[in-house]
Amino acid sequence: MMKLKQQYKKQLWEYTHATLIGLIVMAGLGIIQFLLIPLVAGNFASFTIKRLGSSITGGISTALSIAVFIMFVVNIIAPYPNFKEAIANGVSRWTNWLAHHLALITFLVIISLLDMGVSLVNGETVGVNTIVAVIIMTTTFGALGNVYGLLSMRGRLILTIGLIVGFFLFAWLLARLIILLSPERVVMVLQSVNHPLVWDALGVIWVALMLAIDYGCSMRMQLRRD
Amino acid sequence: MTVNELIIDHITKRYRRKTVINEVSFNLAPGKIYGLLGRNGAGKSTLLNIITNRVFPTSGMVTMGPQNINNNDAALGKMYLMSEVNMYQKSTKVKRMLADADSFYGKFDFENARRMLKQFGIDEGARFSNLSTGQKTATKITIALNVNAQYIFLDEPTLGLDVNYREAFYREMLRTYSEKPRTFVLSTHLISEVQQLVEDVLILHDGNIVINEPVEHLLERSYLITGPIKLVDEYTAGLKVNDTQTIGNLKEAAIIGELDDMRPIPDQVQIKRLDLQRVFTALTNKGGE
Amino acid sequence: MNFEFDQSSPLYQQLANQLAEMIFTGVYQEGEQVPSTTQLSASLNINPATVLKGMNQLVALGLLEKRRGRGMFVTSGARKKLATKHRDDFYHNYVVAMVIEAKKLDISEEYLQELIKRGYQDDSQ
Numbered sequence: 001m002m003k004l005k006q007q008y009k010k011q012l013w014e015y016t017h018a019t020l021i022g023l024i025v026m027a028g029l030g031i032i033q034f035l036l037i038p039l040v041a042g043n044f045a046s047f048t049i050k051r052l053g054s055s056i057t058g059g060i061s062t063a064l065s066i067a068v069f070i071m072f073v074v075n076i077i078a079p080y081p082n083f084k085e086a087i088a089n090g091v092s093r094w095t096n097w098l099a100h101h102l103a104l105i106t107f108l109v110i111i112s113l114l115d116m117g118v119s120l121v122n123g124e125t126v127g128v129n130t131i132v133a134v135i136i137m138t139t140t141f142g143a144l145g146n147v148y149g150l151l152s153m154r155g156r157l158i159l160t161i162g163l164i165v166g167f168f169l170f171a172w173l174l175a176r177l178i179i180l181l182s183p184e185r186v187v188m189v190l191q192s193v194n195h196p197l198v199w200d201a202l203g204v205i206w207v208a209l210m211l212a213i214d215y216g217c218s219m220r221m222q223l224r225r226d
Numbered sequence: 227m228t229v230n231e232l233i234i235d236h237i238t239k240r241y242r243r244k245t246v247i248n249e250v251s252f253n254l255a256p257g258k259i260y261g262l263l264g265r266n267g268a269g270k271s272t273l274l275n276i277i278t279n280r281v282f283p284t285s286g287m288v289t290m291g292p293q294n295i296n297n298n299d300a301a302l303g304k305m306y307l308m309s310e311v312n313m314y315q316k317s318t319k320v321k322r323m324l325a326d327a328d329s330f331y332g333k334f335d336f337e338n339a340r341r342m343l344k345q346f347g348i349d350e351g352a353r354f355s356n357l358s359t360g361q362k363t364a365t366k367i368t369i370a371l372n373v374n375a376q377y378i379f380l381d382e383p384t385l386g387l388d389v390n391y392r393e394a395f396y397r398e399m400l401r402t403y404s405e406k407p408r409t410f411v412l413s414t415h416l417i418s419e420v421q422q423l424v425e426d427v428l429i430l431h432d433g434n435i436v437i438n439e440p441v442e443h444l445l446e447r448s449y450l451i452t453g454p455i456k457l458v459d460e461y462t463a464g465l466k467v468n469d470t471q472t473i474g475n476l477k478e479a480a481i482i483g484e485l486d487d488m489r490p491i492p493d494q495v496q497i498k499r500l501d502l503q504r505v506f507t508a509l510t511n512k513g514g515e
Numbered sequence: 516m517n518f519e520f521d522q523s524s525p526l527y528q529q530l531a532n533q534l535a536e537m538i539f540t541g542v543y544q545e546g547e548q549v550p551s552t553t554q555l556s557a558s559l560n561i562n563p564a565t566v567l568k569g570m571n572q573l574v575a576l577g578l579l580e581k582r583r584g585r586g587m588f589v590t591s592g593a594r595k596k597l598a599t600k601h602r603d604d605f606y607h608n609y610v611v612a613m614v615i616e617a618k619k620l621d622i623s624e625e626y627l628q629e630l631i632k633r634g635y636q637d638d639s640q
Binding site: 258259393396397400401403404405422423424425442445446498499500501 | 520522523524525526527552553556557558559560561562563564565
């Protein structure tokens with residue numbers, strides 16, 4: 001139990017730490033931009049509270065975007081290094097996996113709450129779509145990161161190239177398909193399956209699949225020979 | 227707290243076609259110092275990695291008491307492995323490694339660890355990547371000797387250490403062993419230096435454990451027969467000779483096993499005892515008779 | 516502490532012998548405490564179990580005694596026991612070998628005794 005707690009704290013700190021660094025960089029750039037605008041605009045009237053207010057919410061939004069971006073990156077590159085540090089301290093793969101995902105959920109919840117807060121402040125409707133998208137992306141990257149964690153140097157290279165090629169191939173095929181079938185038919189096909197439940201179900205299946213791959217790979221991860 | 231034996235049960239490790247470890251079985255008792263010896267590439271590191279769940283065996287299992295150590299926090303929390311492999315990212319600071327050892331194993335002996343780091347000339351705030359090979363090793367052994375675990379595995383703990391630091395390490399290990407008896411498994415090439423440190427010795431050769439017994443017992447049954455070639459050959463006829471060396475007219479035959487007590491020893495033939503290193507080379511040289 | 520070890524016999528045996536010699540020559544007086552297992556182990560870089568075995572042998576021979584919570588002490592009468600043992604060893608290590616060697620060289624018992632007498636005379640001069 002203690003190990004789970006410790007590992008959880010460690011993982012949470014890792015996300016927070018990485019995000020803070022990202023934020024500091026962006027904040028620095030933002031402050032510079034903020035200070036430069038009146039200079040460029042030529043008058044100091046633009047220095048109003050409203051401007052500041054919108055800058056703050058704008059700033060938080062940016063921060064959230066950065067946080068999410070960091071989450072994606074960490075999920076891709078961290079699995080193997082995290083595994084090494086965990087096993088070096090007698091932490092089992094299961095505890096490590098659990099701690100990581102608990103930390104991830106914590107992080108996600110905070111981000112979601114902040115995001116909803118910003119939406120409220122801006123008078124927009126609070127929606128879960130962004131959050132859902134973030135979950136889908138995070139789990140996908142997590143699965144990918146764990147697959148990478150299992151592969152050797154060569155394997156990782158092959159996979160990366162394969163993914164990039166595959167991505168372009170997929171995009172090209174999709175374009176061809178759309179051109180082949182007339183655009184109206186595509187819209188019709190899409191509309192027929194545009195039942196929210198279908199998309200929800202697909203989303204759930206995808207996330208479940210990603211988590212399964214993530215878990216499976218995590219449990220099989222070993223110290224590499226290279 | 228009763229500490230269970232660590233049981234290595236028919237562990238096999240195969241990489242593609244090559245069998246690196248072949249049905250290896252032995253027990254590690256609590257509170258003993260073991261030497262794990264073997265030639266380069268014999269599979270010692272792989273074996274230690276399997277015992278500590280860093281690598282999976284092809285077959286067989288490792289248990290502590292009744293439980294399999296695989297994916298087992300309780301068991302893994304009683305073991306610690308230090309090796310040449312850097313388990314932390316290069317930018318990690320030494321003090322974070324100590325802090326982790328404390329948070330995950332509890333009761334880390336900071337006082338003693340800091341004293342040892344000072345002795346080895348290592349700054350706690352230094353980044354691991356900025357340390358020399360010897361300092362990296364010294365940091366790892368400092369942690370290994372002060373971490374609260376019952377089975378401490380040391381894979382080449384003298385890498386990059388000069389003779390002064392090596393002696394300091396042996397001294398520190400024996401000191402902490404006397405104060406808090408626990409099991410140490412030392413895997414090293416410097417056989418002559420560890421001969422008197424270890425109680426039992428395990429020799430891994432060609433994927434098998436060929437020796438698993440107290441050092442003293444092994445040395446008591448090892449002999450070096452020296453003398454003129456003809457006389458030595460006569461005396462050792464029919465006995466299992468492990469290794470021979472011929473220098474001019476003289477021959478040396480190493481026998482690890484039984485001598486024939488009924489045979490008279492010619493005047494020109496001497497029977498001497500061997501040290502652990504010589505026993506090791508006799509057992510692991512290819513081309514022994 | 517000046518110990519020297521080689522391959523001639525088990526380590527614990529050599530340790531015991533050399534400790535006994537130190538007691539005999541008075542390095543450790545009767546009633547005095549000898550270094551603990553831990554101290555010897557750390558300063559000689561020898562496994563404590565080996566050190567303990569050697570010291571236990573001396574306990575069994577009545578040369579050392581364990582005092583609860585305080586350590587190992589040289590027993591009273593240890594030097595006398597050692598002297599006796601040295602005399603016994605003298606017979607086995609020197610006299611027996613000398614007789615065997617004498618027989619090889621065809622030296623009779625009477626002549627051997629003469630040689631011994633001569634040895635004592637030569638030495639006192």
